[in-house]
Amino acid sequence: MRLHPFAAACAAALLCAALASCAGDDEPAQDTAETPVGAVAEPTAGESGSGEPGSDEADESSPPEESAEAEPVRVPVGWAAESLETEGDELPGVTGGSGGETVTASDGEELADLLVAEEPLTIEVSGEIDLGGAVAVGSDKTLVGADGGAELTGGRLVVDGSANVVLTNLRMATGGTAVVIRDGARHVWVDGSTFTGGGGSALVTVSGGADHVTLSWNHFRDAEAAVDIGGEDEKPGALRVTLHHNFFDGTSARNPRVRNAEHVHVFNNYFRSNSEYxxxxxxxxxxxxEGNYFQGTALSASSGGEEPGNLVTRNNLLVDSAQPELRGEVSDPPYDYEPDDTVTVPDLVGTGAGVS
Incomplete structure (x- = not known):
């Protein structure tokens, strides 16, 4: 059976993740691109982001017209690619079902059976698949939409305590949450997918001590809320999540909303027409x-009001968007990464996020 390009990439992901995540200096480079007409860069607050926000207002602006082609194959960047030490063991970064067989699921029942199989698998799906409710995703699995992606309807994917999971090139339109990552799940990578609907619930949730998760190059649209991370009863020391190169396209709020999380890194995302925050x-x-482009976002970033969290910002561009509410200090992530110039984000992400 022909191996999907993403499945082939995953086989080498663990060996090359450190290099492919664009290793750079310990501190990411400052954005040196010229600020576009009508955009306001955030006030420089030093590397700790502890300065006072400015008061300048931004004028109208449009994203650059030229399109950038999305990378056809990617490797994980951020927390999902980082190894995790626990009880004397070092658990490697995400590789999904690499090393296992590549199989095809033709309907929801077959897909559900393959996703909980004991062995590592790369599972290819195409066309429309009716999930028929909540479908569990077991450990060491890659679920990839082949032949232009796959549309999953009628349910949700639940990564409940599983480890080493990749979900990519999927379309999900749902009346509730589309992907649930919870209860100690670790090393989960959701990439290059398109999520719509939600019915007022967040399209993706990460909670219950889930750890080392990356959401990248996804398109969230036609929804009130995109991503929820954590909650009121979370225990400390988990919920380390990276969100990069996602397109929050008209999603009103929760892009993401973060509570009781150890470390969440939000970089190079494109926010457009977010009516709340x-x-x-x-x-x-x-x-x-860091390095995000906010366009028509009522409040770029909030530190939580009466029950605040810590919020540090740097190198973001704001167009018709209010300055952030900063608070406290947040450490840099331990992994290597190199942000794209913020001015290029609307072009890169606007054309590259979502199902390819």
Whole structure:
């Protein structure tokens, strides 16, 4: 059976993740691109982001017209690619079903059976698949939409305590949450997918001590809420999540909303027409917001109001968007990465996020 390009990439992901995540200096380079007409860069607050926000207002602007082609194959960047030490063991970064067989699921029942199989698998799906409700995703699995992606309807994917999971090139339109990552799940990578609907619930949730998760190059649209991370009863030391190169396209709020999280890194995302806010940090969460492009976002980033979290921002561009509400200090992530110039984000992400 022909191996999907993503499946082939995953086989080498563990060996090359450190290089492919664009290793750079310990501190990411400052954005040196010229600020576009009508955009306001955030006030420089030093590397700790502890300065006072400015008061300048931004004028109207449009994203650059030229299109950038999305990378056809990617490797994980961020927390999902980082190894995790626990009880004397070092658990490697995400590789999904690499090393296992590549199989095809033709309907929801077959897909559900393959996703909980004991062995590592790369599972290819195409066309429309009716999930028929909540479908569990077991450990060491890659679920990939082949032949232009796959549309999953009628349910949700639940990564409940599983480890080493990749979900990519999927379309999900749902009346509730589309992907649930919870109860100690670790090393989960959701990439290059398109999520719509939600019915007022967040399209993706990460909670219950889930750890080392990356959401990248996804398109969230036609929804009130995109991503929820954590909650009121979370135990400390988990919920380390990276969100990069996602397109929060008209999603009103929770892009993401973060509570009681150890470390959440939000970089190089494109926020457009978010009527309430972009990012929210509450209940002592630690959130670093870096190199994002906010366009028509009522409040770029909030530190949580009466139950605040820590929020540090740097190198973001704001167009018709209010300055962030900063609070506290947040450490840099331990992994290597190199942010794209913020001015290029609307072009890169606007054309590259979502199902390819």
């Amino acid at each position: 972009g990012v929210d940090s509450g209940l002592d969460a630690n959130v670093l917001v």
